[in-house]
Amino acid sequence: MALTDDFDLGALALGPGEGRRLSLDVRLAPFALGGQTYRGRDASQPVVLDVARLSGSGYSLRLRLSARMTGPCVRCLEEAAPELGVDAREVDQPGGGEELDSPYVHDDVLDLAGWTRDAVSLALPTQVVCRPECAGLCAVCGANLNQAGPEHRHERAPDRRWAKLSELRFD
Ligand SMILES: [Zn+2]
Ligand SMILES: [Zn+2]
Numbered sequence: 001m002a003l004t005d006d007f008d009l010g011a012l013a014l015g016p017g018e019g020r021r022l023s024l025d026v027r028l029a030p031f032a033l034g035g036q037t038y039r040g041r042d043a044s045q046p047v048v049l050d051v052a053r054l055s056g057s058g059y060s061l062r063l064r065l066s067a068r069m070t071g072p073c074v075r076c077l078e079e080a081a082p083e084l085g086v087d088a089r090e091v092d093q094p095g096g097g098e099e100l101d102s103p104y105v106h107d108d109v110l111d112l113a114g115w116t117r118d119a120v121s122l123a124l125p126t127q128v129v130c131r132p133e134c135a136g137l138c139a140v141c142g143a144n145l146n147q148a149g150p151e152h153r154h155e156r157a158p159d160r161r162w163a164k165l166s167e168l169r170f171d
Contacts, residue, residue, distance in 0.1 A: 003027045003044055009051060009059055010108035019052035026116045028067065033124060038071035041081065047116060058093030059105065063112075067120045074127045075136035076144050084123040090115065 004024045012020055026047050030039035050062040065086045073080040092102035104115040135145035140154045 005111075005113040007049070007110040007112045008108065009105070009110050012051060012053075014051065014053035016053055016055040019050065022049045022051065023047075024049055024112065026113050028113075028120065029117060031069075031121055031124060033071075033128065034074060034126075036072050036074070036128070038069050038082075038124065038128060041068040041070045045116060045120075047112070049110075049112065054091075054093055056093070058091070058096065058100070059110075061090045061092070061102070061105075061110065063088045063090075063115060063119060065116065065120075067123070069120075069124075069128075071128060073130035073134055075129055075134045076146055077137070078130055078144070078146075080128050080130040082125065082128055084120060086116075086119045086123050088115070088119040088122075 002025070004026055007022075007024065014020065024047050025044040028040040028045040030037050032038075045065060045067060047063060047065040050064075052060040054060055063086065067084040067086060069082050069084060070079060072078070090102040090104060091100050092105035093100040104111045135150075137143065138145055138148065138152060138154075143152060145152055
């Protein structure tokens with residue numbers, strides 16, 4: 001499968017006001033988040049790119065994708081498989097000022113891999129969990145509480161401060 005890292009917008013030869021919708025495959029580099037690594041479940045990430053040529057010059061761009069990621073759940077460390085929906089837009093209009101100067105477009109070439117990567121990283125939750133109700137690990141023995149069940153408990157260790165108090169004598 002051919003991966004598109006850079007996409008040549010100029011090669012579409014769109015006239016002013018014309019547009020095209022393209023289905024492309026992009027390489028998605030792994031993400032480091034909170035000391036863990038999250039990567040795409042597949043070698044390539046399918047994306048839908050809408051390109052519209054502005055009247056005058058420049059482009060209006062829309063990027064849509066559903067990223068299938070994999071990596072550890074921050075609570076139980078089992079594999080989590082978040083799916084992230086991305087719908088991002090960019091406008092690049094030469095001479096249109098800073099707001100209309102997309103960092104991903106240089107000389108009619110779109111840095112599709114870079115845009116995809118940034119858009120997915122913005123969509124990543126700050127904490128990836130295997131499921132919202134994940135019970136995590138037991139703080140005492142490290143058992144996976146999803147498997148150990150709600151009845152998993154430990155005898156409370158006696159609190160040393162109370163042990164000291166009980167040695168005091170009141171005459
Ligand atoms: Zn979990
Ligand atoms: Zn335990």
